[in-house]
Amino acid sequence: MSCRCSPAAAQGKPMLYAQALINGVLLGATYGLMALGLSLIFGVLRIINFAHGNFMVLGMYASYWLFTLLGVDPYVSLLPAAALLFFVGFIVQRYVLNPIIEAPEEMSFLTTLGLGLIIQNLVLMAFGPDLHTIDTPYKLASLAVGDLNIDVSKLLAFIASLLITGAFFSFLQWSETGRAIRAASDNREAARLMGIDTKKIYCVAFAIGAATTGAAGACFSTFIPTSQDVGMLFTLTSFVIVIAGGVGTYHGTLIGGFVIGIAEELGAVMLSGSMKQVVSFCLLMVILLFRPQGLFGRESD
Amino acid sequence: MTKRRLIPLLCVPVAVFFLTIPLYGGDYLLEMLIIAFWFAYLGSCWNIVGGYAGLLSLGHATFVGIGAYTSTLLFTYLGVTPWLGMFAGALLASLVGVVLGYLSFRFKVRGVYFSLITMASTEIVRLVFEHVDWLGSTIGIFVPAVKGAGGAALYQFGPKWPYYLVILAMTGGILWVTYLIEHSRLGYFLKAIKENEDAARSLGVSAVRYQIIAMAVSGFFIALGGTFYAQYRLYIRPDLVMGVHFSVEIVMGPIIGGWGTLLGPVLGSLVMTPLGESTRWLTEVIKTTFHVQGLTGLHMITYGLVLVLVVRFMPTGIVGLYLKRKELKREKGIAAR
Numbered sequence: 116m117s118c119r120c121s122p123a124a125a126q127g128k129p130m131l132y133a134q135a136l137i138n139g140v141l142l143g144a145t146y147g148l149m150a151l152g153l154s155l156i157f158g159v160l161r162i163i164n165f166a167h168g169n170f171m172v173l174g175m176y177a178s179y180w181l182f183t184l185l186g187v188d189p190y191v192s193l194l195p196a197a198a199l200l201f202f203v204g205f206i207v208q209r210y211v212l213n214p215i216i217e218a219p220e221e222m223s224f225l226t227t228l229g230l231g232l233i234i235q236n237l238v239l240m241a242f243g244p245d246l247h248t249i250d251t252p253y254k255l256a257s258l259a260v261g262d263l264n265i266d267v268s269k270l271l272a273f274i275a276s277l278l279i280t281g282a283f284f285s286f287l288q289w290s291e292t293g294r295a296i297r298a299a300s301d302n303r304e305a306a307r308l309m310g311i312d313t314k315k316i317y318c319v320a321f322a323i324g325a326a327t328t329g330a331a332g333a334c335f336s337t338f339i340p341t342s343q344d345v346g347m348l349f350t351l352t353s354f355v356i357v358i359a360g361g362v363g364t365y366h367g368t369l370i371g372g373f374v375i376g377i378a379e380e381l382g383a384v385m386l387s388g389s390m391k392q393v394v395s396f397c398l399l400m401v402i403l404l405f406r407p408q409g410l411f412g413r414e415s416d
Numbered sequence: 417m418t419k420r421r422l423i424p425l426l427c428v429p430v431a432v433f434f435l436t437i438p439l440y441g442g443d444y445l446l447e448m449l450i451i452a453f454w455f456a457y458l459g460s461c462w463n464i465v466g467g468y469a470g471l472l473s474l475g476h477a478t479f480v481g482i483g484a485y486t487s488t489l490l491f492t493y494l495g496v497t498p499w500l501g502m503f504a505g506a507l508l509a510s511l512v513g514v515v516l517g518y519l520s521f522r523f524k525v526r527g528v529y530f531s532l533i534t535m536a537s538t539e540i541v542r543l544v545f546e547h548v549d550w551l552g553s554t555i556g557i558f559v560p561a562v563k564g565a566g567g568a569a570l571y572q573f574g575p576k577w578p579y580y581l582v583i584l585a586m587t588g589g590i591l592w593v594t595y596l597i598e599h600s601r602l603g604y605f606l607k608a609i610k611e612n613e614d615a616a617r618s619l620g621v622s623a624v625r626y627q628i629i630a631m632a633v634s635g636f637f638i639a640l641g642g643t644f645y646a647q648y649r650l651y652i653r654p655d656l657v658m659g660v661h662f663s664v665e666i667v668m669g670p671i672i673g674g675w676g677t678l679l680g681p682v683l684g685s686l687v688m689t690p691l692g693e694s695t696r697w698l699t700e701v702i703k704t705t706f707h708v709q710g711l712t713g714l715h716m717i718t719y720g721l722v723l724v725l726v727v728r729f730m731p732t733g734i735v736g737l738y739l740k741r742k743e744l745k746r747e748k749g750i751a752a753r
Contacts, residue, residue, distance in 0.1 A: 221528070222731055404533065
């Protein structure tokens with residue numbers, strides 16, 4: 116399956132790079148939304164959630180089935196997808212992760228890894244290994260700006276992602292629960308002393324993290340084929356984004372989304388389409404190896 | 417003190433038991449035991465880094481892949497016997513381990529960040545191998561089969577039992593190496609670094625150096641397991657010997673058996689492989705009796721469930737559970753006195 120779309124095709128064509136830049140920015144917003152959940156879960160719970168990408172795949176399937184069976188537009192089914200993932204996230208945190216919250220970090224890491232395997236293969240058993248695409252009416256539509264094309268489905272995903280991200284930030288900033296979540300993420304002990312039921316906050320935070328991921332999945336399902344085996348890939352991509360943006364800062368995660376979106380699209384032009392993941396994995400390694408202190412937003416304990 | 421002498425004595429009947437299995441065991445049993453001991457071997461190699469040094473690597477599949485591909489490419493392109501090629505692969509893997517270790521440890525990248533780096537690295541290597549044609553891309557490489565008596569010199573055997581004896585010997589060998597490490601300065605230093613790195617450093621133990629040595633040793637030996645797989649199956653493909661999923665499978669045995677213990681990885685693999693096989697068998701039965709399609713994920717679900725349950729209920733594995741019980745008994749004995 117070696118894709119030989121040669122790099123030569125890109126040479127001397129700045130237009131291709133401009134196009135990649137636009138696609139990267141559009142992709143970046145949804146990437147940011149996808150990684151926000153991971154960022155929240157890590158910030159509040161110090162849990163490395165390895166099932167994250169699989170949560171997103173669940174969101175993609177929810178959107179795919181609602182569209183195929185009931186003809187619901189993915190931007191409408193975004194809400195049920197988020198609700199489903201909220202529920203899944205709450206259950207997971209309540210019954211699987213809360214009992215081991217005091218154990219060393221490797222333990223929660225291995226547990227979420229196991230959860231990821233379970234979810235991925237349950238999806239495989241239920242829906243098979245095939246790729247599914249959603250044929251929305253605007254799937255092939257695009258806006259021409261000069262010589263550049265803007266895919267409508269990507270533009271819609273961009274707008275929807277920014278709106279949800281805005282809602283997420285306002286929730287965190289102004290709601291009572293949001294304040295409690297931020298308090299628990301700043302200082303667990305102090306939050307508990309202030310009378311916050313931290314165990315419950317953990318469940319809510321994990322559920323919200325999963326729900327935003329589900330919403331991102333619904334956005335993605337409009338222009339990326341839905342399949343069970345992309346979970347691990349999205350997990351790693353989310354980590355790249357969170358780490359690039361700085362662990363513990365939610366605004367950084369959004370910026371990280373744009374950085375990685377653009378890097379991947381440019382990488383796809385320079386290398387070949389299927390090699391673009393290599394770009395973000397290499398970025399992950401480079402950042403972790405050469406700028407670990409500088410990029411970790413907050414002192415890790 | 418008598419126990420010290422008892423344990424090597426106990427090894428004899430166990431070794432005899434496993435060595436004589438080819439005399440009466442069928443091919444199916446041998447196949448299962450070969451895979452079980454292969455994972456026991458890989459898990460024991462991983463254990464040096466993951467268990468003793470406490471660095472949860474999820475990229476050890478890379479070293480297995482380097483071993484498998486180096487010996488196979490040397491054989492197919494240059495006709496070098498895999499018996500020699502495997503050491504080339506092992507040295508190369510060791511070198512990669514040293515570089516990766518040096519880059520990570522010098523900045524104190526550890527814990528889950530080390531896991532992430534190793535995961536990313538193994539996925540990068542897998543993707544690159546899948547895109548380079550002379551490395552076989554996604555189709556993989558068939559090791560040219562040799563007919564007749566010349567096979568043994570080229571690490572190829574007709575029946576299964578020689579492979580079984582080879583992997584048994586390899587497992588015995590890595591257990592011996594692990595035992596030596598456990599009782600050497602390296603082992604004590606690794607333990608000290610794992611318990612409290614800052615304290616170890618302040619006593620003059622160079623954490624970076626010993627962690628790198630652990631990576632080098634572990635990478636060297638686990639790569640030999642890669643060559644074994646290539647010669648046993650006579651076929652390799654990037655997703656079979658590289659990538660995160662295979663890395664996770666390597667880690668399963670040690671986690672179930674008890675990481676950081678000598679026999680943990682072997683016990684874990686001897687439990688895990690039959691469990692995986694029986695779910696595969698169950699899948700087949702369900703498929704043929706109920707005519708249901710798409711049950712292929714069942715054995716991975718089992719692995720996932722086992723991972724979740726083991727971490728929750730016996731985080732120190734089978735061996736850890738045994739040790740804890742022994743300790744409790746001793747404490748009770750002291751209390752009674």
